[in-house]
Amino acid sequence: MDTAIAVQVDDLTVAYNYKPVxxxxxxxxxxxxxxxxVGPNGAGKSTLIKSILxxxxxxxxxxxxxxxxxxxxxxxxxxxxxxxxxxxxxxTTALDVVMMGTYGSLGWIKRPGQxxxxxxxxxxxxxxxxxxxxxxxxxLSGGQQQRIFLARALVQNASIYFMDEPFQGVDAxxxxxxxxxxxxxxxxxxxxxxVHHDLQTVPEYFDWVTFLNVKKIATGPVKDIFxxxxxxxxxxxxxxVAINK
Amino acid sequence: MSSAQIEIQLIASLVAIxxxxxxxxxxxxxxxxxxxAISHSILPGIVIGFFITQDLSSPLLIIxxxxxxxxxxVLVEFIQKTGLVKEDTAIGLVFPSLFSIxxxxxxxxxxxxxxxxxAVLLGELAFAPFDRLMMYNTDIGPKSLWVISIILLITxxxxxxxxxxxxxxxxxxxxxxxxxxxxVVMHYGLMTVSSITTVGAFDAVGAILVIALMIAPAATAxxxxxxxxxxxxxxxxxxxxxxxxxxxxxxxxxxxxSGSMTTVLGLIFLIVYLFAPNKGLFSVLYRQKxxxxxxxxxxxxxxxxxxxxxxxxxVKHLNEHINWQKVQSxxxxxxxxxxxxxxxxxxxxxxxKKGKNFTSEAIDYIITNKNAEIENMKDRFFxxxx
Numbered sequence: 078m079d080t081a082i083a084v085q086v087d088d089l090t091v092a093y094n095y096k097p098v099x100x101x102x103x104x105x106x107x108x109x110x111x112x113x114x115v116g117p118n119g120a121g122k123s124t125l126i127k128s129i130l131x132x133x134x135x136x137x138x139x140x141x142x143x144x145x146x147x148x149x150x151x152x153x154x155x156x157x158x159x160x161x162x163x164x165x166x167x168x169t170t171a172l173d174v175v176m177m178g179t180y181g182s183l184g185w186i187k188r189p190g191q192x193x194x195x196x197x198x199x200x201x202x203x204x205x206x207x208x209x210x211x212x213x214x215x216x217l218s219g220g221q222q223q224r225i226f227l228a229r230a231l232v233q234n235a236s237i238y239f240m241d242e243p244f245q246g247v248d249a250x251x252x253x254x255x256x257x258x259x260x261x262x263x264x265x266x267x268x269x270x271x272v273h274h275d276l277q278t279v280p281e282y283f284d285w286v287t288f289l290n291v292k293k294i295a296t297g298p299v300k301d302i303f304x305x306x307x308x309x310x311x312x313x314x315x316x317x318v319a320i321n322k
Numbered sequence: 323m324s325s326a327q328i329e330i331q332l333i334a335s336l337v338a339i340x341x342x343x344x345x346x347x348x349x350x351x352x353x354x355x356x357x358x359a360i361s362h363s364i365l366p367g368i369v370i371g372f373f374i375t376q377d378l379s380s381p382l383l384i385i386x387x388x389x390x391x392x393x394x395x396v397l398v399e400f401i402q403k404t405g406l407v408k409e410d411t412a413i414g415l416v417f418p419s420l421f422s423i424x425x426x427x428x429x430x431x432x433x434x435x436x437x438x439x440x441a442v443l444l445g446e447l448a449f450a451p452f453d454r455l456m457m458y459n460t461d462i463g464p465k466s467l468w469v470i471s472i473i474l475l476i477t478x479x480x481x482x483x484x485x486x487x488x489x490x491x492x493x494x495x496x497x498x499x500x501x502x503x504x505x506v507v508m509h510y511g512l513m514t515v516s517s518i519t520t521v522g523a524f525d526a527v528g529a530i531l532v533i534a535l536m537i538a539p540a541a542t543a544x545x546x547x548x549x550x551x552x553x554x555x556x557x558x559x560x561x562x563x564x565x566x567x568x569x570x571x572x573x574x575x576x577x578x579x580s581g582s583m584t585t586v587l588g589l590i591f592l593i594v595y596l597f598a599p600n601k602g603l604f605s606v607l608y609r610q611k612x613x614x615x616x617x618x619x620x621x622x623x624x625x626x627x628x629x630x631x632x633x634x635x636x637v638k639h640l641n642e643h644i645n646w647q648k649v650q651s652x653x654x655x656x657x658x659x660x661x662x663x664x665x666x667x668x669x670x671x672x673x674x675k676k677g678k679n680f681t682s683e684a685i686d687y688i689i690t691n692k693n694a695e696i697e698n699m700k701d702r703f704f705x706x707x708x
Contacts, residue, residue, distance in 0.1 A: 094405055131499065132499045132500060154500070156497060156500040158494060158496040162494070164350075167350060167550075168547060168549055168550045168552075169489070169550055170548070177486075177493070180486055180487075180498075183486075184502075185484075185487065185503065186483050186484065188485075
């Protein structure tokens with residue numbers, strides 16, 4: 078089996094105020110996997126994604142998306158930040174937020190037109206939120222807001238999707254709906270990388286997993302490496318508590 | 323109206339518009355305090371520029387002031403990044419230092435220059451028409467009118483060009499960065515425009531009131547709309563209203579124009595804060611009261627549903643059983659009656675079919691609140707509102 082490498086991370090070190098949060102990470106993510114990044118709080122999961130996307134500058138290391146630097150491959154990548162990272166009281170509608178996903182392909186100054194609007198409406202329909210297109214975003218529930226974020230990523234029509242805790246604070250129905258869409262993306266040959274908290278659902282949702290705790294503990298197929306040994310190395314002896322939470 | 327009066331109102335209106343545009347984004351970025359900092363710390367830039375050119379509306383002065391405005395932001399961020407103090411402390415450290423440098427410079431050279439601290443702090447619109455711009459010996463209008471017009475024109479061009487970039491970097495800087503629409507460029511761009519606008523407005527309204535012109539219209543507009551474009555338009559509208567009404571109030575009271583403008587802004591904010599349809603104080607209080615009655619009604623209906631015993635359903639004893647005061651029991655009873663939820667027969671209250679259905683649906687709604695499918699029911703649940 079010889080698949081292409083979608084994301085290649087070499088010797089990545091990231092520090093905040095000279096304190097390393099990620100230490101010498103090597104990571105190869107094959108094309109077409111649905112991968113969970115797991116690890117305790119403060120393990121650097123979000124930081125890893127943000128460094129790959131160039132939002133945070135690493136102090137060492139290199140990152141390649143299909144063998145080229147991220148800056149040249151922006152159009153291949155979609156990003157869903159943590160829901161809590163934005164101000165949901167911002168004066169805008171669900172449709173408008175989804176349309177922001179088209180801004181990257183538009184580039185500077187050009188404005189979204191009918192084509193972008195149509196794509197955004199389709200994405201809203203895919204996540205079951207078409208009926209809420211004109212709703213002010215603060216009037217949406219947590220699960221609905223997460224669906225809007227997902228639609229915004231879908232409209233980017235990327236090859237690789239990065240998602241930072243898409244299941245945080247959503248109800249069971251939304252969680253099912255989101256994971257179904259992610260699985261569809263994988264079926265279409267896309268690569269999906271998800272920062273994930275709920276260890277229990279890892280084997281059910283994902284086929285690939287990366288254990289992270291400042292250093293990379295392990296990465297590979299869930300069926301091969303999702304075991305007590307790696308969980309203990311990542312979470313310490315209390316990992317069972319983490320699972321049962 | 324004399325031509326000077328028209329000119330003053332025109333300048334005041336343009337200043338208000340030029341301030342409202344960056345102000346809207348500053349409010350949304352929760353950076354209102356940074357305007358305060360910029361408006362003070364551009365002072366050394368203005369003073370130094372003034373020493374060089376001896377002209378309060380020279381382009382060099384505007385450039386130097388803008389530089390010291392941006393410098394403030396850089397310094398604040400630098401201090402904040404050390405992690406030793408928080409942002410508000412960093413702001414509090416930086417701008418008084420720069421402002422005091424400006425004050426010392428003015429005081430030291432007070433005898434040589436026509437720039438005094440009162441004018442810097444409060445501005446004086448009334449004098450604006452006296453300083454004319456001459457071109458080929460022809461009077462082409464007050465200088466400050468030209469200055470603020472050019473600044474406003476640039477601001478509007480930038481706003482139209484970079485509206486989408488400004489929006490996405492304000493709402494979600496992480497996404498903007500991942501998309502390659504540099505939020506850093508937008509941030510410093512906005513800071514530069516804010517600094518330049520502050521200098522332009524400075525002449526007219528002074529360092530302190532320029533903050534009000536930036537923040538108050540945007541904050542007022544924010545209470546009235548959920549649409550960024552409408553928020554911008556409303557902010558501009560409030561700015562212009564305050565300029566015109568402020569001018570005539572000052573005229574009537576024979577008082578400071580900038581002071582009157584700001585007072586009008588404050589009054590507009592107060593009125594909107596109290597009476598805004600959704601976010602206003604009265605509207606929020608009213609909604610809370612409605613919700614309280616709705617919950618009471620539900621509790622009451624539940625009680626009726628749970629008790630077959632007639633004693634528990636007697637009108638006169640209801641308040642004892644649910645432990646409510648008479649007024650509340652009465653208004654809830656009336657509400658239930660009005661909506662045909664209950665019937666009263668010989669002072670014994672019974673649920674109607676509608677009441678029974680409603681109760682069980684409402685319970686479902688409360689328990690399964692998380693479910694998206696329940697959304698339609700929400701409207702029915704609140705159907706008896708008002």
